[in-house]
Amino acid sequence: MVLFLLYVKAELENVASVKLRREANLCFDVKNPLSDFEVREKVVLNSSETLDQEENAREPPHHFSLKWEGSKKSSILTILDEKEAKTALKKKKGVKVPSSYDIDDSGNWGAILAVECRGLEPTAFFPMGDDFVIESKGGSMFTEDVELGEGDWADYDEENDEPVSMSEIEFKWEAA
Template identity: 55%
Template sequence: MVLFILCIKAELDGVEKVSLLKNTNLCFSVRNPANDYEIREKVVFNPSETLDQDEGDREPPHHFAVRWEGSKKYSTLIVLDEEAAKSALKKVSKKGKRDKGGDGEVGLPRDLTSDDNGNYVPVLAMECRGLEPYTFHPLGNEFRVTSAGGAIFDEDVDLSEGDWGEYDEENDAAVGVNNFESKIISA
């Protein structure tokens, strides 16, 4: 089992926080860690739904599975909830591992806030067996934006082009998420 963390960063303008929604489709490209040529581009899954499994299946419930060529077992991806992420990160830190992204310790997934402007923040933890997510592809509507004035935007927040903007009518202010970037690190 390898723990992968999706991290995001952006410049926030008039925005208090950006939250990753837990009940929407997410899109990743994954590869076989044993063979760089075996990849699946832009696979989509919903972290609030697990795949149906056969009775007696020994694998834990998972959100995505693929069987690589020549393999008898499925490779799986499980999106971790807050408690599972906390437990997995504790196990990783006991082993003395550091993140390979170069940002020091890997933290618990949380919202991107205005205090984080320009810094990567962990937003999603994934436990993977036999596969490695390497690119996140925003589809649109994965994020909820809360303005500095408290207005919530949870429809049509599309960061696939790297920028998003809207107008907070209640507070008479423009809000924006600019220079959105993501990376996936192993913990």
Template identity: 55%
Template sequence: MVLFVLCIKAELDGIESLSLIKNTNLCFSLRNPLSDYEVREKVVFNPSELLEQDESDREPPHHFALRWEGSKKYSTLTVLDDDGAKSALKKISKKGKKGGKGGDDEHLPRDVTPADNDNFVPVLVMECRGLEPYAFHPMGNEFKIISDGGTVFDKDVDLSEGDWGDYDEEHDASVSANEFQSKIISI
């Protein structure tokens, strides 16, 4: 089991928080960690839907599965909820994989706030077996934004071009998220 953390950053203006919506389609590019040439570009899955499994399946429940060429077993990806992420990060910390730090709170998913400008923030933890996500591709509508005035923008928040802006009519203020970037780290 390897954990991968999707981290994002953006310059927020007039925004209280930017968060990943948990029940929407996500798009990642994946590679076979045992092969330099086997990749699957722009794979889409929904982290709120587990794949159906037969009773004979030995794999734990997961959100995405694929079988690499020549492999007998499926490679799987499971998006962890907050409790699952906390537990998995604690297990890895106990195994000594985490270099000397007492806690893994820095890898727990959370919302991006204006205090985070210019810093990557973890928003999603994935447990992967036999595959490695290496790129995140925003498609639109994966994110929710709350303005400084408390207005929720959860439709048409499209960061695929790197920038998003709107107007909070209720509070007479413009809101924007600029210079969006993402990276995936392994733990």
């Protein structure tokens, strides 16, 4: 299996951290690594639910499966939690374990998700709304209406009397 990391890059104002919800619905494109034209666009899956498998299935539990035309085996994608990502990245020197995008990452690329893939590659990520949780520098949590798909997000931290925002938001996938 090949490990892919989802990276985010943004300018943060009064934002301490940005995290993907564990139970979020995620949307992305995948492609067949053996073909430039076989693509599945805007695949949606829930990061907390694995697919039902037959009792004698050979594949480990996974979140997404498809069979490319002419292929005998299913291609699968598994979303890794922080512990699984740490184990998978153990031998990769200098690669940060995906967790949250923090204020120290502002303006730079930071990994927020790890997936293991067999027979497919993620190529694009599409925020769908309410798939992120944002914490302000003052400790306030923003859990609703966090829509990052437009390239920027802003709100107001009433408890700390300050604006919070993310701008110039970008996402990319890279093989680890």
